Amino acid sequence: MKKVYSRPKSLRNVSMHYCPGCGHSIIHRLIAELLDEMNLQDQAICVPPAGCAVLAYNYIDIDMVEAPHGRATAVATGVKRVRPDNLVFSYQGDGDLAAIGTAEALHAANRGEHITVIFVNNAVYGMTGGQMAPTSLIGQKTTTSPHGRTVANEGPPIRVCELMAQLGGPSYLERVSVSSPAGVRKTKAAIKKAFEYQIKKSGFSLVEILSPCPTNWKMDAMASCAWIDEVMAKEFPLGVIKEVQC
Amino acid sequence: MKGKIVIDTSMCKGCQLCIGFCPKKNIFLSSQLNAKGYFPAQADTKKVCNGCGICALMCPEAAIEVYRDDEN
Ligand SMILES: Cc1ncc(C[n+]2csc(CCOP(=O)(O)OP(=O)(O)O)c2C)c(N)n1
Ligand code: SF4
Ligand code: SF4
Numbered sequence: 001m002k003k004v005y006s007r008p009k010s011l012r013n014v015s016m017h018y019c020p021g022c023g024h025s026i027i028h029r030l031i032a033e034l035l036d037e038m039n040l041q042d043q044a045i046c047v048p049p050a051g052c053a054v055l056a057y058n059y060i061d062i063d064m065v066e067a068p069h070g071r072a073t074a075v076a077t078g079v080k081r082v083r084p085d086n087l088v089f090s091y092q093g094d095g096d097l098a099a100i101g102t103a104e105a106l107h108a109a110n111r112g113e114h115i116t117v118i119f120v121n122n123a124v125y126g127m128t129g130g131q132m133a134p135t136s137l138i139g140q141k142t143t144t145s146p147h148g149r150t151v152a153n154e155g156p157p158i159r160v161c162e163l164m165a166q167l168g169g170p171s172y173l174e175r176v177s178v179s180s181p182a183g184v185r186k187t188k189a190a191i192k193k194a195f196e197y198q199i200k201k202s203g204f205s206l207v208e209i210l211s212p213c214p215t216n217w218k219m220d221a222m223a224s225c226a227w228i229d230e231v232m233a234k235e236f237p238l239g240v241i242k243e244v245q246c
Numbered sequence: 247m248k249g250k251i252v253i254d255t256s257m258c259k260g261c262q263l264c265i266g267f268c269p270k271k272n273i274f275l276s277s278q279l280n281a282k283g284y285f286p287a288q289a290d291t292k293k294v295c296n297g298c299g300i301c302a303l304m305c306p307e308a309a310i311e312v313y314r315d316d317e318n
Contacts (some may be wrong), residue, residue, distance in 0.1 A: 006311045
């Protein structure tokens with residue numbers, strides 16, 4: 001029998017600290033598979049966030065420059081400008097990108113920096129214990145919205161792709177989810193496309209990934225996937241939100 | 247048999263995504279704890295595996311290797 005799938009080379013052979021069923025682990029694996037398949041391991045530089053993915057540098061076997069909370073797109077801008085021939089991508093959660101890092105993210109997008117952003121939307125602050133994020137849903141109970149988020153108190157969830165689509169800089173914005181086999185395949189294809197945009201120096205690309213946080217959602221992994229498909233994807237419609245031909 | 251999977255039980259965290267998504271329902275949880283303290287997934291070798299790889303596609307720990315008969 002022929003081996004048709006095994007652990008990607010760019011993913012270190014160590015156990016990750018993520019909770020069982022966490023979407024971050026699936027997304028790390030997809031990035032590592034693409035680095036292998038596109039032969040990018042030697043030239044990719046990742047800027048990981050503060051958040052559960054803070055230790056990404058222990059897992060994805062490429063160069064990394066750690067950024068303070070929210071500053072990943074600013075750091076990635078600097079890295080890309082001094083090393084324009086490297087593939088530079090930030091990896092950020094929704095607290096990191098859409099709360100403390102909103103200014104950096106929107107301005108990097110508006111400038112059309114030739115970087116890629118992997119934006120992991122799990123509708124909570126995972127690392128710090130499940131506080132409400134800008135992407136938490138209306139009615140969603142979190143440790144800081146114990147009675148459920150309301151429009152009156154916290155405003156509606158921020159749709160990052162749609163917000164960025166209003167700006168001149170971004171070339172490619174797509175929202176996907178890792179909640180089903182088809183979704184995982186689409187996520188990989190979207191990240192590949194975003195990397196290709198960057199390789200062709202075609203401006204700013206961002207892939208928003210709806211990603212399970214079973215621990216803070218207080219659901220098992222399968223129920224988390226169903227919640228993404230049945231509830232979260234209604235607030236955050238999947239698909240290409242902006243695409244400028246490169 | 248058209249395919250088979252090999253699960254690295256030391257890496258598995260028992261999330262059950264492979265179990266939930268396997269179209270053949272070929273995977274179950276072992277009753278033996280692994281060193282991490284999880285009940286890892288285990289393939290039922292008596293059942294027919296398509297070698298479709300959906301389990302490996304969903305596995306967050308990249309703990310599953312997939313094999314397939316050459317003819318398929
Ligand atoms: C300047 C600063 N403020 C606050 C924190 C605390 N902090 C660490 S991670 C985090 C939010 C993480 O949430 P998110 O970005 O959604 O990522 P996730 O953990 O869900 O992947 C916060 C507020 C920090 N590290 N630095
Ligand atoms: S807290 Fe949530 S985001 Fe963080 S590792 Fe656990 S499941 Fe993943
Ligand atoms: S998907 Fe992976 S980690 Fe989860 S139970 Fe199956 S083998 Fe274990």
